[in-house]
Every structure is written in structure tokens, then in C-alpha cells.
Amino acid sequence: MAEREMEVQEKQELETSEERTEAARYFRPYTDIHESTDTITVTMDMPGVDKKDVDVKLEKDVLTITGHVDLTGYEGLEPVYTEYNVGNYVRSFTISNEVDRDAISAKIDNGVLTVSLPKVKEAAARRITVN
Amino acid sequence: MVMRIADPFSALRALQRAVDERRLSDWLGSATSGYGASPPVNVFRKGDDLILVAEIPGVDKKDLDVRVKGNEVRLTGKKSIDYADDVSIHRRERVAGDFDRTLTLRMEIDPDGVEAEYRNGVLKVFLPRAEKAKPRTVEIN
Numbered sequence: 001m002a003e004r005e006m007e008v009q010e011k012q013e014l015e016t017s018e019e020r021t022e023a024a025r026y027f028r029p030y031t032d033i034h035e036s037t038d039t040i041t042v043t044m045d046m047p048g049v050d051k052k053d054v055d056v057k058l059e060k061d062v063l064t065i066t067g068h069v070d071l072t073g074y075e076g077l078e079p080v081y082t083e084y085n086v087g088n089y090v091r092s093f094t095i096s097n098e099v100d101r102d103a104i105s106a107k108i109d110n111g112v113l114t115v116s117l118p119k120v121k122e123a124a125a126r127r128i129t130v131n
Numbered sequence: 132m133v134m135r136i137a138d139p140f141s142a143l144r145a146l147q148r149a150v151d152e153r154r155l156s157d158w159l160g161s162a163t164s165g166y167g168a169s170p171p172v173n174v175f176r177k178g179d180d181l182i183l184v185a186e187i188p189g190v191d192k193k194d195l196d197v198r199v200k201g202n203e204v205r206l207t208g209k210k211s212i213d214y215a216d217d218v219s220i221h222r223r224e225r226v227a228g229d230f231d232r233t234l235t236l237r238m239e240i241d242p243d244g245v246e247a248e249y250r251n252g253v254l255k256v257f258l259p260r261a262e263k264a265k266p267r268t269v270e271i272n
Contacts, residue, residue, distance in 0.1 A: 047252035111188035111252015
């Protein structure tokens, strides 16, 4: 697969119609979505997020992924030069019916979250018994 | 503004505000080469020393290289994204490739005291000020 040159990507601040009660800002993680014959995979860059601080939630048809950054180690530091801001991540996706909701799985590795959305096996989904 | 993270609820807000105040300050001047082709970097001061933090998600530790010489820090590495050939891509926002970046700091670094840590996609490099670069109090006779 062709690789693009790495560029400084300006972090995108989250814009949402929902109001948040927390004063801190959220960011939209950069995301790749790709699909194979049996799975849809969502890959997100979430640097600074530990495994225990990721929340993957499916409510109705909306998959919401939230990642909280670990602030340990920032205490007593004075910023002198900054190019990016630190913040929690959140992003939502609407899931179609072809996804097997019970089989969704996620893992995080080196700040990259991978969510696997296996597709429902067609045979099982389409079988209708006629009495 | 030195951050004091005592209250976990306001900690993130305090950090964000402090970082914003320094956003793209001219502290490094034009002394960062390779801007536009590398991961974003923040530099913090802690006492006499500096801490460089860079967001480089998805890089293998062995593909990261940090070199320090005099007052220069060079970060090189490779971020790769591997998807199988038979997949169809719906969305592609993440970037990959080689990066090479050199930052020229305003003080000499003690190369033997440099420590680097890569965790959860964040690289932290602890850069202690060289002994000879530390400020001295001059006695006034």
C-alpha cells in the first residue's frame, strides 16, 4: 500500500451538537476504516491513552469511542514550546445492520485503537422460517 | 505558568490552557527543522531541565531513534500502516511514513543523562541541562 509522507496533522477539536459539562476540550481522533469480506475495522490514533482509559460503547446503532489521556508526568512542567494540545478523544459512528453487535472487539496498542466489527453471516441473518 | 495538578477534574483544563498560552511560541524560533513532515512536539521545562513530548502513535519502539548532540535533539522513525491488500478502504485519515526531525534547543544538553520513554504512542525525552550550561550565581564584591 502506498504510504503518504508523514505530515504534522493539526489536531481537530471536536464539534458536536451535544453540550458537554466538562470544561476540558475533546479531540477527534484520526481514523481509518477498512472493510474485508467478513469484518469492518476501525483504526484510530489515540496517543497518550492507556488500555484502561478507553471506553467503547454501543447504544442503539451508534458506536461511541472515548479515550481519556493519562496526565501522569505533567505535574510541575512549564510549557515552553508547543505544537499540539493534549486532550481526551471521542468519536461516534453509526453502525449498519450487517454488523454482528455481540462480536465487536477492540484492542489498543502503542496509542492506536483497533475496533473489529464482524459482519453477520448472511445465511443466518436471512433465514426465515415459514409456517 | 507552571502547572500544578492537584485536582484531577481541573488538571486537564489547566494543562490545555497552559499549552495554549505557549502555542507555537517563538521559544525555538526557527530552530526546528523538518516542520511539516513529522509528528508534533511539545517542549516543557522542569526546573533546569527540559522534557520533550511527541505524539507518535502506532510506531514500534525499535523503529524510533533519539539522538542528542550538544544542543540538538534528533528524532527519526518510521510509522507504518499495514492493511491487507484485499480490503476496501472507506476512510483514510491517519498518516504514515518516515520522519526525521531535529530541534535545536537554547541550552546544552548532558547527553549521558538523557532518558527516553515510549508509552501509549507518546514519546517522552528527558533532557537534562549540561552542568556547564547551568546558571551560576555571581558573587558581588
